[in-house]
Amino acid sequence: MKRELLKFLAFSALVLLAPLLFKGGYLMNVLVFVGINTMLAIGLNLLLGYAGQISLGHAGFFGLGAYLSGILTASYGLDPWLVMPLAAIAVGCLAFLIGFPILKLRGHYLAMATLGLGIIIYIVFNETVELTGGPSGLSGIPNLSIGATTFDTDIRNYYLIWTFTLVIVLLAVNLTNSRVGRALKAIHDSEVAARVMGVNARLLKVQVFALSAVISSLAGSLYAHTMTFVSPASFGFNFSIELLTMVVIGGLGSIYGSFLGAALLTLLPELLRGAQDYDIVIYGALLMAMVMFMPGGLVRGVPELVRKVTRMKGRPDHA
Amino acid sequence: MGFRFIPVISVVLTLLVSGTVNAAGAIKIGALFAVTGPAAFLGEPERNTAQMVVDEINRAGGVRGHKLELIVYDTAGDATKAVQLATKLVKNDHVAAIIGPSTTGESMAVIPVVEKDQVPLISCAAGIKITDPVKKWVFKTAQNDSLAVARIYEQLQRQRLTRVALLTVSDGFGSSGREQLKAQAARHGITIVSDDTYGPKDTDMTAQLTKIRGSHVQAVICWGTNPGPAVIAKNARQLGLKIPIYMSHGVSSKKFIDLAGEAAEGIRLPSGKVLVADLLPNSDPQKRSLMAFVRDYQKHYRAEGDHFGGHAWDAVMLLKGAIERGADTPAAIRDQLERTRQFHGIGGTFTYSAHDHAGLGKDAFVLVEVKNRDWVIVK
Numbered sequence: 001m002k003r004e005l006l007k008f009l010a011f012s013a014l015v016l017l018a019p020l021l022f023k024g025g026y027l028m029n030v031l032v033f034v035g036i037n038t039m040l041a042i043g044l045n046l047l048l049g050y051a052g053q054i055s056l057g058h059a060g061f062f063g064l065g066a067y068l069s070g071i072l073t074a075s076y077g078l079d080p081w082l083v084m085p086l087a088a089i090a091v092g093c094l095a096f097l098i099g100f101p102i103l104k105l106r107g108h109y110l111a112m113a114t115l116g117l118g119i120i121i122y123i124v125f126n127e128t129v130e131l132t133g134g135p136s137g138l139s140g141i142p143n144l145s146i147g148a149t150t151f152d153t154d155i156r157n158y159y160l161i162w163t164f165t166l167v168i169v170l171l172a173v174n175l176t177n178s179r180v181g182r183a184l185k186a187i188h189d190s191e192v193a194a195r196v197m198g199v200n201a202r203l204l205k206v207q208v209f210a211l212s213a214v215i216s217s218l219a220g221s222l223y224a225h226t227m228t229f230v231s232p233a234s235f236g237f238n239f240s241i242e243l244l245t246m247v248v249i250g251g252l253g254s255i256y257g258s259f260l261g262a263a264l265l266t267l268l269p270e271l272l273r274g275a276q277d278y279d280i281v282i283y284g285a286l287l288m289a290m291v292m293f294m295p296g297g298l299v300r301g302v303p304e305l306v307r308k309v310t311r312m313k314g315r316p317d318h319a
Numbered sequence: 320m321g322f323r324f325i326p327v328i329s330v331v332l333t334l335l336v337s338g339t340v341n342a343a344g345a346i347k348i349g350a351l352f353a354v355t356g357p358a359a360f361l362g363e364p365e366r367n368t369a370q371m372v373v374d375e376i377n378r379a380g381g382v383r384g385h386k387l388e389l390i391v392y393d394t395a396g397d398a399t400k401a402v403q404l405a406t407k408l409v410k411n412d413h414v415a416a417i418i419g420p421s422t423t424g425e426s427m428a429v430i431p432v433v434e435k436d437q438v439p440l441i442s443c444a445a446g447i448k449i450t451d452p453v454k455k456w457v458f459k460t461a462q463n464d465s466l467a468v469a470r471i472y473e474q475l476q477r478q479r480l481t482r483v484a485l486l487t488v489s490d491g492f493g494s495s496g497r498e499q500l501k502a503q504a505a506r507h508g509i510t511i512v513s514d515d516t517y518g519p520k521d522t523d524m525t526a527q528l529t530k531i532r533g534s535h536v537q538a539v540i541c542w543g544t545n546p547g548p549a550v551i552a553k554n555a556r557q558l559g560l561k562i563p564i565y566m567s568h569g570v571s572s573k574k575f576i577d578l579a580g581e582a583a584e585g586i587r588l589p590s591g592k593v594l595v596a597d598l599l600p601n602s603d604p605q606k607r608s609l610m611a612f613v614r615d616y617q618k619h620y621r622a623e624g625d626h627f628g629g630h631a632w633d634a635v636m637l638l639k640g641a642i643e644r645g646a647d648t649p650a651a652i653r654d655q656l657e658r659t660r661q662f663h664g665i666g667g668t669f670t671y672s673a674h675d676h677a678g679l680g681k682d683a684f685v686l687v688e689v690k691n692r693d694w695v696i697v698k
Binding site: 025030134137154227228 | 355392396397398399400402403406407409410411423424427428430431435446448489490491494495498
């Protein structure tokens with residue numbers, strides 16, 4: 001447990017000091033989105049990496065949070081801080097209700113059902129033009145503010161978003177190291193065995209699905225208030241797949257892996273932008289190489305790579 | 320194991336380092352276009368045209384001795400990316416003005432960025448929301464949908480056709496057109512008898528058209544971009560629908576005639592003038608710009624210059640005009656843009672003012688009809 005605490009403190013320090021490295025500049029803006037994506041990846045990882053249940057519809061929950069916050073604050077003038085938890089609760093309840101029938105399914109069928117859910121939510125965003133502004137989006141969403149401080153610059157948003165992200169990291173680390181976390185891993189390995197050991201597998205799966213939706217919704221609300229604009233295209237099927245890629249590339253069943261995956265997939269396109277028209281090819285090739293050579297994700301693959309390289313360097317000395 | 324990656328990594332690093340190197344005294348112009356992704360049919364001609372025009376300006380010695388430096392980023396049609404890249408253009412590249420983005424959604428998303436950091440933006444998207452209400456730093460070159468709708472309704476009025484059916488696509492373009500079609504109907508004495516939508520990827524619209532056939536309408540107005548409207552034209556012909564069909568400027572390119580084939584005959588639509596540049600009388604004030612654009616685009620890219628490229632052409636030339644009048648800082652460029660009067664571009668004749676950042680009048684559109692697999696101007 002002490003080791004977990006040290007890891008968390010080191011991670012917090014890194015987050016706190018990162019802005020000094022990228023003073024100003026647009027990378028600050030990208031790092032804000034790394035924070036949001038980290039939250040989303042952690043949410044999905046709890047479901048996929050720990051409980052072993054796939055979801056291809058998480059962009060939908062993300063979008064629901066963003067749209068609920070956006071519509072209720074921009075069109076109805078409610079307080080953003082009030083709407084955020086309300087939206088999270090509403091999305092959580094929805095996921096809980098849908099979770100019971102959906103999570104009875106397994107494997108490809110569960111993937112199909114969650115895929116359908118995500119697409120239905122996307123269509124609702126697109127078609128309810130009076131409410132959501134339709135495909136051209138909803139603008140005029142206010143920034144968040146505490147007292148006289150309005151979070152309208154990248155650096156302020158960075159600290160706002162990452163405060164939330166760190167809280168979620170802490171909660172997720174605690175959860176996965178608790179009895180519940182062990183129960184989730186048991187379901188992952190064998191649902192029958194878990195039930196034999198007295199784990200209420202069905203309820204627990206639905207609960208973690210709802211929790212994961214709540215985290216996504218929260219990230220969505222924060223996204224809406226930092227962007228001050230939302231449009232359906234940001235919450236489509238492609239984004240669900242991108243989230244899944246973040247979790248897999250980062251490392252299934254690792255909270256800090258989710259951060260690595262989110263950071264890599266958000267930053268890599270920016271770093272490759274210098275390569276002009278070839279960026280997509282290099283991006284794809286890198287992802288493929290990572291899955292082939294680091295099947296356990298970055299969080300396990302990188303240390304192993306370092307070990308291999310040092311061993312190779314060490315060999316001539318012993319020879 | 321690790322060594323095998325070294326050549327790959329070094330190639331990547333070389334590509335990264337060999338970025339843009341600034342020429343001294345150049346004025347930097349940023350551009351955000353959806354070069355890849357679902358809106359690539361907009362972004363690609365826009366990027367090509369902007370690059371072509373900037374190269375030409377520089378070859379001719381630049382503007383007032385300043386070269387222009389164009390920095391293009393691909394947004395892939397994603398609003399989140401558009402915002403990040405707009406921030407990059409402003410904070411890292413320190414551009415004097417931004418051209419684009421290509422779609423209405425992306426444009427609405429980057430507006431808060433340019434308004435806060437005070438950099439002029441000339442959007443190439445059509446949505447009326449972009450400049451209505453007027454935002455201090457935001458201009459646009461694409462014609463408002465309202466002008467296209469007015470053109471169709473005026474023609475219907477002239478022919479005393481009052482009962483129409485709408486068939487619009489469920490994306491940004493279609494919903495904006497639908498809104499305008501509904502809003503202007505009463506003013507032109509038009510009754511909307513049926514109002515249906517179709518999905519951007521639908522491949523059969525027989526159901527909607529059968530419903531329309533049974534509802535005694537005098538004309539069908541369809542609002543969408545390729546390929547949907549071509550499917551509608553074909554389905555209408557299969558069903559033997561005899562009433563006139565009007566399309567939007569979203570399909571005003573040769574591509575539509577290619578897709579719809581025989582079924583395109585007789586279909587009318589409002590279009591920017593670039594489509595019929597060679598048919599325009601020499602007295603038309605836009606003729607010179609139009610012919611120059613079509614000729615240059617053909618020469619550089621061996622393809623037909625279209626409206627979308629035209630939006631970027633107008634944006635670069637409007638900026639050039641502002642810089643020619645003595646502006647080189649973002650604030651001065653903005654002020655000079657607002658003073659643009661009677662600029663004869665591709666999309667129309669632009670006159671910006673403090674109350675109008677769209678700048679075009681009804682004369683931006685002509686009504687065209689498909690005859691013998693080509694366009695003719697409806698008199």
